[in-house]
Amino acid sequence: MPKIVDHDEKRREIGQVILRVMGRDGLGALTIRGIAREGGFSSGVLAHYFTNKEEMVQFAFETVAEMAFERIHAKLGDAKSGLEKLRILVEELLPRHEDDIESIVAIAFWGTSLHDAALLQQFHxxxxxxxxxxxxxxxxxxxxxxxxxxxxxxxxVDLIVSATDGLLVSLTLDPKRFSKVRKARLIARIVSGLSSKVVEAAR
Structure with a gap:
């Protein structure tokens, strides 16, 4: 009797391999053959799910975004204020540690999306x-x-999003510059509303 393949599970498994390779070796290492070798798949199996590099990059970014928003939604329900929700939205989209795969994939995706209409739409x-x-x-x-x-x-809204993106890049490319305390202080600065004055009661 032929083995029943859970295609969603297999796609997720391949997705984790893609994230691992991108995080370790960069976007240039993302090839059908390389991913197949890394994950122990045949090239034929991999080609069943992805036909080219762009599709793998798109899936990687989609996976990263879903992981981030799963964490966000799990925490937003317990938030007691709008400012706390803002902090969660900023904090969960920043690197959680050095060599954070999600942040590396996000930065790689930005550059690639400039030259691919489908990726750019996903970005938007x-x-x-x-x-x-x-x-x-x-x-x-x-x-x-x-x-x-x-x-x-x-x-x-755009200032908060832009400031978060900028901090993501800095934390990813120069992590030793930012201690946990300093990172928390910068997040608090973004959450304060930038040009909006935080009232004394909320401080």
Whole structure:
């Protein structure tokens, strides 16, 4: 009797191999043959799920985004304020340690997406989801009196997202510059609303 293959599980298994290779060796090492060798798959099996490098990069970024938002959603339910939700949204998208695979994959994806329309659309979709979460948390913080109402809330949303991306790059490329204490202080600075003044009661 032929073995029944769980294709979703196999795809996830291959996805973890892709993440491992990208995190260890970089985007240049991402080939059908290389991933097959790393995971102990045949090239034929791998080709059943991915036809080229771009599809593997797209799947890797999709996997990373899903992992991050699973952590975020698990923590948001316990958050007591809009500012706490903002902190979670920033903190969970930053490297958790040196050589954090998720951050390495994210940076690689940004560069690749500039030259691939499908990847660029995925970038826009994922970031719109993130902006929606930030916007909701920021709106809640304003409604609760945790921060003063920004003149342009969309500017605040984009500043928070951009500052988080910038810190992600710095923490990934120069991790020894940032102690845990300093990282926490910088996250707090981003969460404070940047151009919005945090009211004394929320400090």
């Amino acid at each position: 979709d994922r970031y719109e989801n993130w902006r929606n979460h930030v916007r909701e948390a920021l709106t809640e913080a304003v409604a609760n009196g945790e921060i003063e109402r920004p003149v342009h809330i969309e500017d605040e």
